[in-house]
Amino acid sequence: MITVENLSKRYGNTTVVDGVSLTVERNSITAIVGTSGSGKSTLLRMINRLVEPSSGRVLIDGRDTRDEPAYLLRRHIGYVIQGNGLFPHRTVAENIATVPRLLGWEARRIEARVAELLEVFALDPASYAHALPHQLSGGQQQRVGVARALAAEPMVLLMDEPFGALDPIIRAKAQDDLLDIQRRFGMTVVLVTHDMDEAFRLGTQVAVMSGGRLLQYDRPAVLLTQPADPFVARMTGLADRAMRLLSLVTAGEAALPGTCDGPAVPPTATLREVLSELLWRGADSARVVDAEGRVRGQLTVGAILARGRP
Template identity: 60%
Template sequence: MIEIDAVTKVYGTQTVVDAVSMTVPSGTIAVIVGTSGSGKTTLMRTINRLVEPTSGAVRIDGEDNRALPAYELRRRIGYAIQGHGLFPHRTVAQNIATVPGLLGWDQKRIANRVDELLDLFQLDPAAFRERMPHELSGGQQQRIGVARALAAEPNILLMDEPYGALDPIIRAKAQEDLLAIQARFGTTIVLVTHDMEEAIRLGHRIAVMDAGKLLQYSKPADIIAKPATPFVKELIGAPERPFRLLSLVRVADLAEPGEAAGAPLDAGLSARDAYAELLWSGREAAPVARDGAIVGRVRLQGLAKQAARPS
């Protein structure tokens, strides 16, 4: 668990982070979102002490993060940045092994961990271990960057605009990878982004910042349905709010008994994508399938009701 307690950071006469308090429960993803200069990256960096707060405290599982030397704290916390930050003259395996090597792991343990992470990211160890960063695609470099951040089995992973440089298709796959990894390891993740779509897709909770202040810290559904300020409402985008609500729900959650004609929709599809499919195909309803078996149907009317303004 990460507790950020009244953290303030001042540079000269400028207050970059202004008395921010928020708690990230263990094993969850918190996304900090805001425009450029809102203080979101500075706030996140107080967790691993790349930035020392002017006042306030950060506690990890109840212990002040200043109880350890900064270099030792950072070895316990994974850190992934936009553009991956790989060491250009080290192989993929050497990049991933960076922190385990600093921690004194033996070579066999390091090699096993490198191969485990490459397998996890669907990169064949035999084909990728000895490659250099310049031999990788942008998406592969980003995956290696995240693998390096996870190499020493940290309980906390910090991510600063990790997918900003990726094209939309690779970015969507990278987000899926992150959700799968987080579910597998139960890592506590704090991710910074300026993209509200990404925040809604990834976050268990979303923190919205502006001019150094925390405007709202809530579950995605609450952020969308009940924005705390006009700025939060604008950041969500008023026309997109119904569709953002639909993106939080799976078709399986809305399936009802009954039959429908046409090609089935996968139970794991988002209600937003299902709504689009029904509109495009001109259907009032579609069957819902899980593992090839029909489990019910979803109706356009029900999807529209799900997207309605909360009372």
């Protein structure tokens, strides 16, 4: 659990982060969104003390982050940045081994951990372990960046625009991977992005920042239905807020009992995707069918539309 208490950062007369308080639950993903200059990156960087707060404090599992030197603190917090910052002079394996080495792990343990992570991130050790970063594609570099951040099994992972440099298709894949990995390792993720879609897609909780202040911190659906501030409403998008709301619910969650002869959709599809499919096919209802071919229920256009209202 990360507790941010009344955190501020001032440079001279300008206040970059202004009295932000929030609590991030364990085993969750919190997305911080805001325009550039909103102070979101500074807030993130105060958690691992790359930026020292001017006032306020940060507790991780009840311990004040100032209790130990900043560089020791950071060894227990994963950190991923835009453009991944891989060490160009070190191989993929060496890059991933960075923090375990700093922590003085035994060679054998490091080796095993590197092999495990390469496998998790679908990087064949035979061809990639000894490659240099510039020999990898952009998506692979990004995966190595995340693997490196996770190497020492941190309980907290901080990500600053981690997918910003990727093209849309690779970005979607990387976002899915992150969700998988978060479920698998169960760490607490705090992610900074300027992309509302990304925040909604990944965030268990979303924090909206503007001008250094935290405007609202809530579940995505609440942000859409009860925006605390006109700015939050603008950020979440007035024109397509209904569609956004639909994209927060999966077919599996919304399925009604019964079946029909409409097109089959997987339970993991969002209502937005199901609606789009129905529009495209000119059908009124869809069957929700899981991977084993069992019918899990049905969805009608009317039921979907009802979900799109606040």
